[in-house]
Amino acid sequence: MAEMTFDDVATPARLRVLRAGPGATIQDSGRHGYLRYGVTPAGPMDWTAFRTANLAVGNDDRAAAVEVSIGGLELICEGSALAVAFAGGGFAWRRDDARLPSAACLLLRPGDVLTAQAGNSGAWAYLAVERGVDTPLEMGSRATHLRSAMGGIEGRMLREGDALPAAPRFEPLSQAADDAAIDAPWLAKDAQPFRVVLGPQDDYFTAEGLATFFREDYALTASADRMAYRFDGPDIAHARGHDIVSDGIALGAIQIAGDRKPLILMADRQPTGGYPKLGHVIRADIGRLAQMRPGETCRFAAVSVAEARFALLALEADIAETPSRLRPLRWPLTSERLLETNLIDGCVDAFKDSSRPFT
Known part of the structure; x- marks a missing residue:
């Protein structure tokens, strides 16, 4: 991956919603400490997938992420490059036209489109962004609670046109991580009682x-x-x-x-x-x-x-082992990918010991 530059710091990174199915919201770990006053915690439905996605991109579980329901989601990266990770359920993910694993960590460049569609199993998936989605805090949390219209974006589900800003980056990353699959067996479908x-x-x-x-x-x-x-x-x-x-x-x-x-x-x-x-x-x-x-x-x-x-x-x-369970993605070998890749790591002079000149 190319190095991050000053522009990646100066230009805010965000995701723009192109399409959002019913049930897509912003969630963090929940609005804790207010249950005695009648305030529901909200937070992720599947805390294990939520935490896995956040850890994969370097966040803790206080960082806000996007909860995706079986209605699916489509977003485009705007501003500057943005590292994201997703996990949960058997959802089908794509970056532009490239298919992705159901759990992965990626670097999105401006113009990249990320799509999630419901697969054969699972009801919820989570899309975490580096440093977290930077929506306003309400009672110490960004978690969306629809019945009270609290948190997230105006206390509602996501819809087309919504901008999801990442928290500001104050210094460039020296090197962006390679795209990686998340090896998370604890998220596998399990029929045990x-x-x-x-x-x-x-x-x-x-x-x-x-x-x-x-x-x-x-x-x-x-x-x-x-x-x-x-x-x-x-x-x-x-x-x-x-x-x-x-x-x-x-x-x-x-x-x-x-x-x-x-x-x-x-x-x-x-x-x-x-x-x-x-x-x-x-x-x-x-x-x-x-x-x-x-x-x-x-x-x-x-x-x-x-x-x-x-x-x-x-x-x-x-779940705490998530950062050590990232595996480089193996992309299909195509002519386009070969042309984009630098396959030369040096030159050899075949005539070095010959009397003939090298031309």
Whole structure:
């Protein structure tokens, strides 16, 4: 790659939205510390893919990125060159006409067009830019919460014409990194049951109701959104009714209301709720859960708090290895690529020891 110049510092880098499907928003790690005041954290649906993309481009998880839904996204790089990374789901990515892996780190030049389309699996992908998307802070966060119209760009989904500026670069990078694929096996589709820690109101369900939940298949319904994933399947019987005094809602809480079906609370969950919570999907499995599409089925398995903690620490350790798991992309060999490449690394004088002159 060519070296960055002063122009790469003086000219602001940004991505311009050419097309945005429903559900594309700006998200950072979330609006934390305000849940007690009734403010929803928001943040990424799949925190594992979000963090992987940010680490691949040198950010931490406080940096804002673009969350892409199955509606897809198309952007063009403007201003100066910009390093980006993307990960999450089985999305099909292209830079101009070149196909890309589902997780990669690239240097975009002005005029480059980056496109994401839904693939055969997954519901969310994340596009991180070096230094983060520089939208205004609201209550310490750039995360978009659509129901309260807070964060991101005017608290709404992305649309054609939106400019997504990168935070300013104050000095040139000495050398841009080569395009690389991200080797992230922790993002692979996995059919294992989602692990659940019981409580705090598991005593509101009959023994048979709990057994049913952990024994049967449940299908994600079309009413799933960023607030909650609603599942359909065999009824889960209550033992003490389906109303409680409202208490706090944590990520992954499994509410069972009067319809006796699981409702799992996600990133845009309400701060409190008045239905009994059978348990919580562990944080290590939230990303896998978020990547489900309506119609897909799953199962659940009970685990201890210690097992949940061990799983999270192991996953965090894997994700932390992201910068060391970048692999150079192997591009197809074409005439155009050969002509663009300097294949000469020196010259040899075939007549050096000959009496004939070298011409």
